[in-house]
Amino acid sequence: MNFHPRSLYAKLSVLLLGLFLAAGAVTLIVTLKTSQLYQQEAQQRIHHDLAAGIVKEELLIQNGEIAQDRLEHIFHMMMVINPAIELYLLDPQGRILAYSAPPGRVQLDAVNMAPIELFLTGRKRLPILGDDPRHPNTGNIFSVAPIQREGTLEGYLYIVLASEQFVSVRDALRSSFILRAGSWAVAGCVAVTLLAALLVSGRLTKRLSRLTRDMAVFRRKSLPSAAAGPGGSVPDAALARDELDELRATFDRMAARIEEQIRELEDQDRLRREMVANVSHDLRTPLTHLQGYLETMMLKEKSLEPAERREYLEIALLNAKRLGRLVADLFELAKLDAMSEPLAREPFPVGELIQDVAQKYRLPAKEQGVALDARFEGGSTVISADLGLIERALENVLDNALRFTPEGGRINLSIKPPGPHDRWLNIEVEDTGSGIAASELPLIFDRFHRGNSADNGEERRGAGLGLAIAKRVVELHGGSLHCESRVGAGTTFRFELPTSPTG
Secondary structure: OOOOOOOHHHHHHHHHHHHHHHHHHHHHHHHHHHHHHHHHHHHHHHOOOHHHHHHHHOOOEEOOEEOHHHHHHHHHHHHHHOOOOEEEEEOOOOEEEEEOOOOOOOOOOEOOHHHHHHHHHOOOOOOOEEEEOOEEEEEEEEEEEEEEEOOEEEEEEEEEOOOHHHHHHHHHHHHHHHHHHHHHHHHHHHHHHHHHHHHHHHHHHHHHHHHHHHHHHHHHHHOOOOOOOOOOOOOOHHHOOOHHHHHHHHHHHHHHHHHHHHHHHHHHHHHHHHHHHHHHHHHHHHHHHHHHHHHHHHHOOOOOOHHHHHHHHHHHHHHHHHHHHHHHHHHHHHHHHOOOOOOOOEEEEHHHHHHHHHHHHHHHHHHOOOEEEEEOOOOOOEEEEOHHHHHHHHHHHHHHHHHHOOOOOEEEEEEEOOOOOOOEEEEEEEEOOOOOOOOOHHHOOOOOOOOOOOOOOHHHHOOOOHHHHHHHHHHHOOOEEEEEEEOOOEEEEEEEEEOOOOO
8 A cells, every 4th residue: 555645545544543533532531521520420419418417417506506516526427437528517698607627728718509509409410519618719519408497597518529638539540540541442442443444445545546556657658748638737747646636637638638639630631631632633633634645646546647646655654754753752651651660760971861862963953954052061970860761851852942943043952060069960951942922831841732833834833742751751750840931032941850869
């Protein structure tokens, strides 16, 4: 069982411990108090008629005078029989006339008559506490009886049933035995009950703790830490107070991830429908041209001149090649999207790759009247990447630059090596072409998006997959592809590739 201070079981344990200790203390206090009240009630009930019995048997006041010899005899006899009691002779107003306590110990001159009247009328349940002349601020149990002669009230015999000696002995017994025994009994009951409660709560929270651990493992492996919940924020597991908070955090992240995936699926479905429509259009155009020229050749086979036949064949071949490139791009993009195997990384100097690509495109650029320049500053930098994919991404960007750079323009390839504290290598492809409008810049990496330019016909605009493939390749390597452009001034594509593997 997890006893971490933040665990639900630990919190329940502390809470139960506090509750049981409080309940034990209250139980002990109530038990002692009720025991005291019970003892007082029992003793007062037993000695309820003690004063009345003495008054009935002895004449304590005669002709308004105290019968001193009889009173001393009773005091002596009662102290011998029961030293726990003290006798007081009161006048009708409650003033003390005589007493059996040691001289100098009585501090009251009179006692309150209200408890005496309650005792005599029996309107209140026992125990009834009256004044203790030796302890002015302490109530004590008593027995009382009126002293009457020929119907005239001459005074009261007031007997305190728990004298100072009795109280001291009782307190000593309570502290030495009752309190300790009661405390140990309560402590034992609390300990046994607390142990049982901890075992029960442990069994109840054990499965919750196991579920929380499993969910935490799932969250670390499957859920992105930056996911936001439906409310816009997700409590970090490090800030969670217990397993319930951790479960809520994981649930919120799962909900956020599901919503994100639903949005991604909706976007992918929209892109799929757009892609099907675009693919249908782009495949239909070269297929229609190819079919048309081939049918023309078949219908006019005997009447066509060799030059016309060759022209038709060249046009058909051009459309077939265009169709092949489109299909190849579609397959490559689909393969990149579904890539589950690791990249075929190998270390290679970037300068050599740039030189090979530039050499491959110099002749097409020359035929188009475009100057191609390659600068190899930092060309000795070695990166670990999939050489074929990086080469394909550069070729796609160069194809795009040639397509939109007019005769007399220039294309520059350059490498900017990483700084001493930087791990990013920059490769730039800069052209002096027609540029890209600001409204189109966010769309150029979308599939089947083709730039609109009056200087380029349908044949040169391409299918709109080259830049999407280049961006996907760079992202698979953990880098990014950016574009900056001004209409009429040219465009710059910047590859940012990590010098150490990240993907």
